[in-house]
Amino acid sequence: MLKGGYAGKVLRVNLSKKTFTEEILSEQMAKDYIGGAGFGIAYLLNEVPADIDPLSEANKLIFSVGPLTGTPTPCASRMSVVAKSPLTGAVGMCSAGGYFPAEMKFLGYDSIIIEGKADELTYLFIKDGKVSFRSAERLRGTTTVDCQQIIKDDHKDQNIRITCIGPAGEKMSKMSNIINEKRAAGRKGLGAVMGSKNLKAIAIRGETEPKIHDQAAYEKARKRLLDGIKDSPVSYPLFSKHGTPLVFGNLWQLGMFPAKNFSATGEWSGIDKIGIEAMAKQRIGNYHCYYCPVGCSQMKIAKSGPYAGAMSEVEYESIYSFGGATGVDNLDAIIMSDKMCDDYGLDTISVGVTIGFAMELYEKGIITKEDTDGEELNFGNYKAMVDLIHKIAFREGFGEVLADGTDVAAKRIGKGAEKYAMTVKGLELPGYDPRGAKAHGFCYATSYTGADHNRGYAFQEIFGVPIPYEVDRFAIEGKGKLTKFNQDTRNVTCDSAPMCSFLSDQACAGFLVENTQDLVNAVCGFDFTTEEVLQVGERITNAAKVFNTLAGFKRTDDTYPSRIMEEAIKEGESKGQVVPQADLDQMLDEYYEDRGWGKDSVPTEEKLSELGMDFAIDMLKKAGKM
Numbered sequence: 001m002l003k004g005g006y007a008g009k010v011l012r013v014n015l016s017k018k019t020f021t022e023e024i025l026s027e028q029m030a031k032d033y034i035g036g037a038g039f040g041i042a043y044l045l046n047e048v049p050a051d052i053d054p055l056s057e058a059n060k061l062i063f064s065v066g067p068l069t070g071t072p073t074p075c076a077s078r079m080s081v082v083a084k085s086p087l088t089g090a091v092g093m094c095s096a097g098g099y100f101p102a103e104m105k106f107l108g109y110d111s112i113i114i115e116g117k118a119d120e121l122t123y124l125f126i127k128d129g130k131v132s133f134r135s136a137e138r139l140r141g142t143t144t145v146d147c148q149q150i151i152k153d154d155h156k157d158q159n160i161r162i163t164c165i166g167p168a169g170e171k172m173s174k175m176s177n178i179i180n181e182k183r184a185a186g187r188k189g190l191g192a193v194m195g196s197k198n199l200k201a202i203a204i205r206g207e208t209e210p211k212i213h214d215q216a217a218y219e220k221a222r223k224r225l226l227d228g229i230k231d232s233p234v235s236y237p238l239f240s241k242h243g244t245p246l247v248f249g250n251l252w253q254l255g256m257f258p259a260k261n262f263s264a265t266g267e268w269s270g271i272d273k274i275g276i277e278a279m280a281k282q283r284i285g286n287y288h289c290y291y292c293p294v295g296c297s298q299m300k301i302a303k304s305g306p307y308a309g310a311m312s313e314v315e316y317e318s319i320y321s322f323g324g325a326t327g328v329d330n331l332d333a334i335i336m337s338d339k340m341c342d343d344y345g346l347d348t349i350s351v352g353v354t355i356g357f358a359m360e361l362y363e364k365g366i367i368t369k370e371d372t373d374g375e376e377l378n379f380g381n382y383k384a385m386v387d388l389i390h391k392i393a394f395r396e397g398f399g400e401v402l403a404d405g406t407d408v409a410a411k412r413i414g415k416g417a418e419k420y421a422m423t424v425k426g427l428e429l430p431g432y433d434p435r436g437a438k439a440h441g442f443c444y445a446t447s448y449t450g451a452d453h454n455r456g457y458a459f460q461e462i463f464g465v466p467i468p469y470e471v472d473r474f475a476i477e478g479k480g481k482l483t484k485f486n487q488d489t490r491n492v493t494c495d496s497a498p499m500c501s502f503l504s505d506q507a508c509a510g511f512l513v514e515n516t517q518d519l520v521n522a523v524c525g526f527d528f529t530t531e532e533v534l535q536v537g538e539r540i541t542n543a544a545k546v547f548n549t550l551a552g553f554k555r556t557d558d559t560y561p562s563r564i565m566e567e568a569i570k571e572g573e574s575k576g577q578v579v580p581q582a583d584l585d586q587m588l589d590e591y592y593e594d595r596g597w598g599k600d601s602v603p604t605e606e607k608l609s610e611l612g613m614d615f616a617i618d619m620l621k622k623a624g625k626m
Helices: 027-033 036-047 100-107 144-154 190-196 215-231 235-242 246-253 276-280 316-324 331-344 348-363 382-394 398-402 406-413 438-446 479-493 501-507 509-524 530-550 562-566 581-595 605-610 614-622
Strands: 009-014 019-024 061-065 079-084 091-096 111-115 122-127 130-135 161-164 178-180 183-185 199-205 283-287 297-301
Touching: 027 036, 027 530, 036 061, 036 079, 036 091, 036 111, 036 479, 036 530, 036 614, 061 100, 061 190, 079 100, 079 190, 091 178, 091 190, 091 530, 100 161, 100 199, 144 161, 144 199, 144 331, 178 190, 215 235, 215 501, 215 509, 235 246, 235 276, 235 501, 246 276, 246 316, 297 331, 316 331, 316 348, 331 348, 331 382, 348 382, 348 398, 348 406, 382 398, 398 406, 438 479, 438 581, 479 509, 479 530, 479 581, 501 509, 509 530, 530 581, 530 605, 530 614, 605 614
Parallel strands: 009 111, 122 199
Antiparallel strands: 009 019, 061 079, 061 111, 079 091, 091 183, 122 130, 161 178, 161 199, 178 183, 283 297
16 A cells, blocks of 8 residues: 555546546556656556557547655656647657646646547636536637636636647647646657647646655755755855756857757857857746756746847757757847747647757758748847747648658658758757767667657766766767666656756765665655665566557667768867767667667566566567567
8 A cells, every 4th residue: 555655546538428526546657667768668668559540539638746846855847748749750759847746746646647538618717625527618729828818817726727729739739748836747749649639738626735744854865965955056146046047158158059950060159149148148037947956947038129028938948949959049039939939739849840950941942931920030130030930830831741750841842952951750859969978869769759868867077067977978899788787777866756857966966876875765654665666667668668669660760861981070069070970879779778679679577577578569469679
């Protein structure tokens, strides 16, 4: 029997039948996967056939929190949203913070599983153990901001917490995301899955805080974490004032800030116009997630020109995607672009990279003004960038060509456009050039979600942190092993316990696994060792890999765009760096061997048995994959 931390229940909602049921969360499930991403991926693997169309009724949308969510643990109000991704066809896992995750725990659920498809646009209102199916037809086309406010006003309760999609999700853009308050479950197109189910929003109101099994042990572990945040030279002095844009200057110094669709890394700067000093002049406040003492989200306002008055919490990745990837150095336009994506429910990374891709095609003459609705789509044209975001969200004109991401756009355009697509497994690359940090880039190639910097962030290379040991960011040897460590560690400590990865790196990098061990044991009454905590992370990786293998992914999908493998960085501190096929193969061989997988990338029977995953062995054998 579960002793603390967990609500102990799973809510299953069938939109087709307008029914809901509650299930008991088993102790075995909790110990095997802990929560969050672990729960979501486990349910996906066991309940969703890997070969389905992601936008069909057979897909499921799974919201899960972890045992620390809703407790006074700082930076633990996070949830994972999991489905088969329509953008990649692989496991789609998105993580989001804010207040909705804590409210979900107060509501009394560890996971909410959405099945089927409503016969009209619908929103769910969940309170006191009851699910109401409400028509959302009058909310059709509303922005995420307006949708949330209208629902709160309708229920005369401003403390209701809501997660929803915008117009882009309704139109099933494969770059659409899911928004709660000011936070995004972004990337992988899960907003399109929600839209395919005719689900506009989920509104919740809860009252029951989770129990803590051993209060004294919990307070001791919590104090250690709080002391780590307080003593960090980054958390309060810098991160609370600048947020994630803080990394821009660091990446510029490393020669890793991608520019102009990765064609001008190390050459184009823009740092004086869109770096943290410029952004600080337009800061008007910050936003805290539930029980976060730092408040890293920085609200910026456009002060002049056509976008004056626009406000948004511009993160580093949006500076990269709407600044670096597109060659735009107009901060007001970046703020406006970020705001539009949040309002429309679009992922900023995928949208910006897709527009940057289109800009390169335009400059190379592969597409012309006749294709782009008359827009001169040159790098740096911020007006064209802003116009395109609206068209993408509503699938208008050239926006229809781009609405489903770079890979789909490349196929629609043809003429050799695929050569310039900066994606892995269909997911657009984040704002770290993989040529300049080999382990960090390698996590793009091997992540179960595609090019995702948060599924194995190599802080050892990006920030020079010597944990578990010092590394040379340009070296190839040892990067497969390091990537496994980073992926498994983040799976369990950040994505499943859960905890904000930003604060994890800053406050407890030296005792990250031990931090999770101590907090989870105290809250839940478990007796995890650090080795067992890491094994949970490894089990999650393997569960995701089994699903992807069943979905048809192979070793050849663990790769990079051709530009990364064939073109060296021309200028800057990473000048001359490239990742040829031979280097990639060396890293892959080392990675697969360290994981206990075959050279074909398929998990071995021995490894899955070691992890207690005999059911997955049966799945692979039945599908002829083992």
